[in-house]
Amino acid sequence: MDGKTALAFWHKYPFPTRLTSVGVEELAGYLRELSNNGLSTKKAEQILTLIAEDGDTSRDFQDKRDFIVQGLVRNIRFYEREIARIENEIESLMKQLGFQLETMTGIELVTAAELVAEIGDIHRFASPDKLARFAGIAPIVAGSGNKVRYYKSKQGNRELHDIFKALAIRQIAVTRTKKEPRNPYFHAYYEQRMAAGKTKQQAIVCIMRKLANVIYYLMKTKSAYVIPVVSSNEAA
Known part of the structure; x- marks a missing residue:
């Protein structure tokens, strides 16, 4: 859920309706670039199929809900950067010991x-x-x-x-x-x-x-x- 590819996906598409006009090849290309070719057309097809099966799941104030999801993504990215900085400091200290x-x-x-x-x-x-x-x-x-x-x-x-x-x-x-x-x-x-x-x-x-x-x-x-x-x- 908090991987690099997943976070980028949630930030660009915080809600299924954001993918309404997105085709399989477009989504596959986006996922392929994010995952260094780790995800393929099959994954894009799976995502779009599940969205189609669920139908319209939008709720009141959906734009505000989308904003919250994107905010959570920003927070996770911030904490990941902070954790990386802390681990660098710990690594330096451990080397000194x-x-x-x-x-x-x-x-x-x-x-x-x-x-x-x-x-x-x-x-x-x-x-x-x-x-x-x-x-x-x-x-x-x-x-x-x-x-x-x-x-x-x-x-x-x-x-x-x-x-x-x-x-x-x-x-x-x-x-x-x-x-x-x-x-x-x-x-x-x-x-x-x-x-x-x-x-x-x-x-x-x-x-x-x-x-x-x-x-x-x-x-x-x-x-x-x-x-x-x-x-x-x-x-x-």
Whole structure:
């Protein structure tokens, strides 16, 4: 809805009646130019067919409604420019800090900045375990003697916890085309946890805990991430 082609289309044709006198070839040419040949005559035919099937859907003060739609397009374009400017500033800051978090699967600029913002100075954590506790990933141990139980922690930094969870889910994702794991190491680890009887949520928590180790190391050493080699048996 907010893509470059869509916004240009909504701005020029904020309401179906604006396309009443527009033919298939004219609309197709307009869409083709906007989308760098990504949209064809078929899309133009589909749009005009749907408009014809709907009939006249105009309402009172339609010109004012059209003006509002065009205003929304202008606002979206403005905010997109502002977001791009902010991301440029964030990128510059991240380069100054020297972290290479974006080398890891599933971490782009914004996620890297969120991790740094929530974790702060990594040296205030003596170990990955401390970071995991801070993020509310490490389980709470309760009991005495031979009876020990582990409970899910509801403490810690919940913002950081959610970032780790989203990152964990990205680790087990597969590519759309070849259906290959984006991160074979974590995908294999996830399958191992599932085979061991863990639920999906428990397996994801296991990945989150491992990710705490990885992020701790990457920030502590400012190293680039390298996906560990997975054997054929693990990948199967």
